[in-house]
Amino acid sequence: MKKQYLIILWIWLLILAFAYGCGDDPMVKPDPEEPDTEEPGTEDPGTEEPSPLKDWFSWDPVTPDA
Structure with a gap:
């Protein structure tokens, strides 16, 4: 027992x-977050590939529905 x-x-x-x-x-204590050293607009424009579905669903809220 x-x-x-x-x-x-x-x-x-x-x-x-x-x-x-x-x-x-x-x-x-948690580690302090590292600040972003890159400024906006300084990234290389050729590195980003265009999305194939970028304009797949474009909806304009100003245009009334058909």
Whole structure:
């Protein structure tokens, strides 16, 4: 009987240790985000491929439906 309690206690300790290990550690500060060094408009214009479905669904909200 005592052995059953020890096994159940051991299983609970494993579950609690796993749950504690998966939690966020409040002592560790998150890394600051790196600022973007590229300015808008400075990227190479030839690197972006045109999307084949760019004008597949063009809907103008000003134009009334037919």
